[in-house]
Amino acid sequence: MSLPDVIYSLEGKRVWVAGHRGMVGSAVVRRLEQEGCAEILTVTRQEVDLREAEAVNRWLGDVRPDAIFLPAAKVGGILANDTYPAEFLYDNLMIAANVIHAAHKCGTQKLLFLGSSCIYPKFADQPIIEDAMLTGPLEPTNEWYAIAKIAGIKLCQAYRRQYGSDFISAMPTNLYGPGDNYHPENSHVIPGLFGKAYQARRAGKNDLEIWGTGTPRREFLYVDDCADALVFLMKTYSDDMHINVGSGEDIEIAALAEMIMDVSGLEGELLHDRSKPDGTPRKLMSADRLRGMGWNPETDLKSGLKLAYDWFLEHAAAKTIPGM
Numbered sequence: 001m002s003l004p005d006v007i008y009s010l011e012g013k014r015v016w017v018a019g020h021r022g023m024v025g026s027a028v029v030r031r032l033e034q035e036g037c038a039e040i041l042t043v044t045r046q047e048v049d050l051r052e053a054e055a056v057n058r059w060l061g062d063v064r065p066d067a068i069f070l071p072a073a074k075v076g077g078i079l080a081n082d083t084y085p086a087e088f089l090y091d092n093l094m095i096a097a098n099v100i101h102a103a104h105k106c107g108t109q110k111l112l113f114l115g116s117s118c119i120y121p122k123f124a125d126q127p128i129i130e131d132a133m134l135t136g137p138l139e140p141t142n143e144w145y146a147i148a149k150i151a152g153i154k155l156c157q158a159y160r161r162q163y164g165s166d167f168i169s170a171m172p173t174n175l176y177g178p179g180d181n182y183h184p185e186n187s188h189v190i191p192g193l194f195g196k197a198y199q200a201r202r203a204g205k206n207d208l209e210i211w212g213t214g215t216p217r218r219e220f221l222y223v224d225d226c227a228d229a230l231v232f233l234m235k236t237y238s239d240d241m242h243i244n245v246g247s248g249e250d251i252e253i254a255a256l257a258e259m260i261m262d263v264s265g266l267e268g269e270l271l272h273d274r275s276k277p278d279g280t281p282r283k284l285m286s287a288d289r290l291r292g293m294g295w296n297p298e299t300d301l302k303s304g305l306k307l308a309y310d311w312f313l314e315h316a317a318a319k320t321i322p323g324m
Contacts, residue, residue, distance in 0.1 A: 002294065003236070003293075003294040003295075004236040004237075004293055004294060005236070006235045006236060007235070007236060007238060008067070008109070008110050008166070008234060008235055008236075008238070009235065010032065010035040010036070010037055010067065010231070010234065011036040011037070012036065012037070012038050013037055013065075013066040013067050013109075014037070014038050014039045014041060014063070014064075014065045014066050014067075015032060015035075015037045015039070015040055015041065015066065015068070015069070016042070016043075016060075016063070016065040016068045016069070017029050017032070017041070017042055017068075017069045017071070018043075018050065018068060018069065018070045018071065018072040018095075019071045019072025019073065021044070021179075022071060022072065022073075022075075022179065023175065023177060023178070023179035023180050023181070023223050024071040024114060024172070024175065024223060024226060024227065024230075025069070025071045025072065026179045027178070027179070027223045027224050027226065027227035028069050028227045028230060028231070029042070030224065030227065031227040031228055031230075032231065035231065041063055041065055043059060047059075050094070050095045051091055051094040051095060051098070052094075052098070053094075053098045053101075053102075056098040056099060056102045057098075057102045057105065060099075060102040060105075060106045060108075061102070061105070061106050064106050064107065064108075065108060066108065066109050066110070067108065067109060067110045067111070067112075067234065068099065068103050068108055068110075068111040069112050069114070069230060070095075070096070070099055070100075070111060070112060070113045070114060070152075071230075072095055073091075073092050073114070073145075074087060074088055074091040074092055074095075074145075075145075075181070076088070076181070076183075077187055077188050077192075078141045078142065078279075081141055081145055082141050082142075085144040086144075088142075088144040088145045088148065089144040089145070089147060089148050091148075092145060092148030092149065092152075093148045093151055096113065096148065096149075096151060096152035096155055097151075097152075097155060100113065100152070100155045100156060100159060100167065101155075101159075103167070104163060104165055104167075108165075109166065110166045110167070110168075110234060110238075111156070111166070111167040111168070112167075112168050112169070112170060112230060112234050113152045113153065113155075113156050113167065113168070113169045113170075114169075114170055114172065115149040115150075115152060115153055115169055115170065115171045115172075115242060116145065116146065116149050116172065117171055117172065117173050117174070117219075117244075117246075117283065117285055118138070118139060118142045118145060118146040118149070119133050119138075119146050119149050119150050119153070119171060120133060120138075120285075121135055121136030121137060121138060122137055122138060122139040122280060123136060123137075124136060126282050126283075126284050127248075127284045127285055127286035127287075127288075128244070128284065128285045128286060129244075130171070130241055130242055130243060130286075130289065133150065133153070133242070134150070139280065152169065153242050155167075156169050156242075157169075157240050161240070166238055168233065168234075168237055168238060168242075169242035169243070170229070170230055170233055170243055170244075170245050171242050171243065171244050171245060171285070172221065172226050172245045172246065173219045173220065173221050173245065173246035173247065174188065174189070174190075174219060174220045174221070175220070175221055175222075175223045175226055176188075176190040176191065176220055176221075176222065176223065176304065176305075176308050177222050177223030177224060177304065177307065177308045177311070178223065178224075178307075178308065178311040179223070179311075180223075180308065180312075182194065182195055182312065182321045189218065189253065189256070190220065190256070190260070190305070190308070191312070193208065193210070193256070193257055193260045194264070194308070194309055194312050196208055196209065197260055197261065197264035197266055197309075198264065198312070198313070198316060200266060201264065201265065201266065205268065206266050206267050206268030207266070207268035207269045207270070207271050208257055208260070208266055208268070208270055208271065209270075209271040209272070210253060210254065210257045210270065210271070210272060210273070211272075211273050211276035211277070211278070212253075212272065212273070212274060212276050212277055212278035212279070213272060213274065213278055214252060214253045214254025214255075214257065214272060215252055215254065215281070216252070216253050216278050216280065216281050216282065216283075217251060217252050217281070217282040217283070217284065218250055218251065218253060218256070218282075218283055218284075219246050219247055219249065219250040219283065219284045220247060220251070220256075220301060220304075221245070221246055221247045222297065222299040222301075222303075222304035222307070225247075225297040225298060225299050225304075226245055228295075228297075228298070229245045229290065229295055229297075230245070232293075232295050233245075233290075236293065237293070243289050243290055244285040244286060244287060244289065244290060245287075245290060246284075246285045246287050246290075247287065247297055247301075248284075248285075248287030248291065249284075250283070250284040251301065254270060256301075257270055259301065259302055259305055260305060260309070263302075263305050263306045263309045264309060
């Protein structure tokens, strides 16, 4: 399949990656180094708080980037979303609103807003197509984050319709890789299992425990593949509809845990804490639209887990991962 024409080249452009210290943002920065950008702009939270409109307007008015990638967000797992609903809703609403509006005011040529698969209804048909958004109730435990992300998508659509702004949105699936969040309480499933495997090895144990039956199925994408897809979309996509970014394949949590046991060197048994819930039985996004444009991921799950665990071990040994 031939790739689509480049409608927006990043060569020679000044590009801001908002949230460059996060897992996705840092991967986008790595990927942009191949694009011949005139400058890759970054700014820390201490320098510009994206929740503060005046600070965002001032900074963007000064630097005036040609293009913006907007993965910056307050993120966390189920426990964090359930514990801090006001922060997840307010912070993410403000980040999206402030950056998108300021980008419009300063004449940014193109902006890509990063959403999340949690924007889709809890019981959406599988695989989940883009049209499923707003067709049913959200998962209650992360609806605060989801509503903020839906608002960001709608902001991009609104500025496109009212002002002709070339603002687009992409919805990534569950991501993993270098720079992930390994907090023992607030992390997602892969970094959480990495931490458990690492602690088991340190304690001289060989078993790994997971929650529930292990039968729920989830989709995962290596973060550098996601970054490649986002750059691809920035260069070739311009449309009102958000677009899914995923692997197009899912796996049972038990099988995922067995892969993690393999890459971490655990040779014991996979244990189940059946007092804990399974969660949604399946969550897989349709990858048809992005595949139809000619983009495919390069990193299979087993290879990606090995790369991610090697990164984790290096940083755990350097004591740069909290709690490890």
